[in-house]
Amino acid sequence: MSIEVSNVSKVIKGRTVLKDINIHLEQGKVYGFVGHNGSGKSMLFRIICGLVKPSIGTVKLFEDVLHKDISFPKSASVILEKPGFLEHYSGFLNLKFLAAIRNQINDDDIKAAIERVGLDPTDHRPVKTYSLGMKQKLAIAQSIMEKPEIILLDEPMNGLDEDSVQKVYEIIKDEKQRGATILLTSHNKIDIESLCDQVYMLHNGLLTEKRI
Numbered sequence: 080m081s082i083e084v085s086n087v088s089k090v091i092k093g094r095t096v097l098k099d100i101n102i103h104l105e106q107g108k109v110y111g112f113v114g115h116n117g118s119g120k121s122m123l124f125r126i127i128c129g130l131v132k133p134s135i136g137t138v139k140l141f142e143d144v145l146h147k148d149i150s151f152p153k154s155a156s157v158i159l160e161k162p163g164f165l166e167h168y169s170g171f172l173n174l175k176f177l178a179a180i181r182n183q184i185n186d187d188d189i190k191a192a193i194e195r196v197g198l199d200p201t202d203h204r205p206v207k208t209y210s211l212g213m214k215q216k217l218a219i220a221q222s223i224m225e226k227p228e229i230i231l232l233d234e235p236m237n238g239l240d241e242d243s244v245q246k247v248y249e250i251i252k253d254e255k256q257r258g259a260t261i262l263l264t265s266h267n268k269i270d271i272e273s274l275c276d277q278v279y280m281l282h283n284g285l286l287t288e289k290r291i
Contacts, residue, residue, distance in 0.1 A: 081106045081229060081260040082127060087136030089122055089284075096122050098284045100136070106228070109251060109261045111275035113289065118281040120264045121159060124231045127262070128157045140229065155229035162218035166207035170217045171200050174224060183225055192224035193217070197246055211238035219247060223254060230254060231262045236270055248273060 082104040089097040097119045104110055112120045125131040127138055129151040138145040140152050164173045174189045190200035196216040206214065215238045222230055232251075236244050251274055255261055265271055271278055278289040 081141055082262075083137075083139040084123075084127065085137050085139070087123075087126060087133045087138065089119075089126065089131070090134045095284050097126070097133070097286075100286050102279065102286065104260055104262070106260050107255055107258045108276040109255050109263060109274050111271040111278040112262065112264045112281060113266075113271060113278060114281035119284045119286075120281050121233055123281070123286075124157065124159060124233055124262065124264075127229075128152060128155055128231055130157075152229055154225075154227045155231065156222040156225065156227045157231040157233075158218045158222055158235055159231075159233045162214050162221075164206045164214065164217065167205050169203050170198060170206055170209070170213075170220075171202075173206060173217065174221055177221055178224065181225065189220075189224055192220040195223065195246075195250060196220045197243060212240060212243060215239055216243065219250065223250060226257065227259065229260050229262075233264050234266070235263065236265060236267060244270075 084100050084102045087097060087100040088095065100123065112123065114120055122131065126133050129145050132146055143149045165176065170193060171189060174193065175186065178184050178189055193200040196219050198213065198216050198220065206217070209217070219235055222232065235247060239247065251261060263274060280287050280289040
């Protein structure tokens with residue numbers, strides 16, 4: 080078991096955003112999370128990746144309990160909402176700056192990740208000139224470049240054309256085959272049905288398993 084969320088609730092200013100969430104997620108599988116905007120999907124992802132502490136409950140990643148044994152996951156990546164980059168630098172330099180935090184990969188690894196998503200690692204244009212789709216591709220490259228054990232993708236197909244969506248499908252399937260645990264949100268039913276081994280629905284902070 081790679082992720083165990085036990086009795087997790089989150090209350091913000093008296094409003095219950097998540098209520099008594101319990102999920103056990105295994106390695107090498109893709110899990111879909113569906114629900115309307117504001118249902119709690121992004122908050123759950125923030126809690127799992129350590130950006131937000133739950134009001135009650137625990138999150139265990141492999142053998143480590145978040146905010147007890149570790150502050151953040153040891154091997155995880157996340158795309159949440161609009162990708163944020165240093166606008167005046169190229170895509171390659173943006174990922175190089177991020178890779179320097181852990182210093183686990185080299186320039187060739189970064190270039191390979193950029194090429195996997197269909198971008199040119201030798202493109203020196205600043206990210207501020209990128210389209211929404213190009214920025215989304217760069218975010219996906221960032222999420223896979225260090226081969227993390229856990230990948231959280233909040234609406235990863237946002238802004239992508241049909242060919243790029245198919246390329247991301249293949250990337251997600253390849254990362255699953257590598258053994259990564261992948262959590263995915265999408266408003267597109269086809270994304271969920273094509274990629275996910277198991278689907279959960281969030282509604283007003285409550286989680287239920289959904290058949291696909």
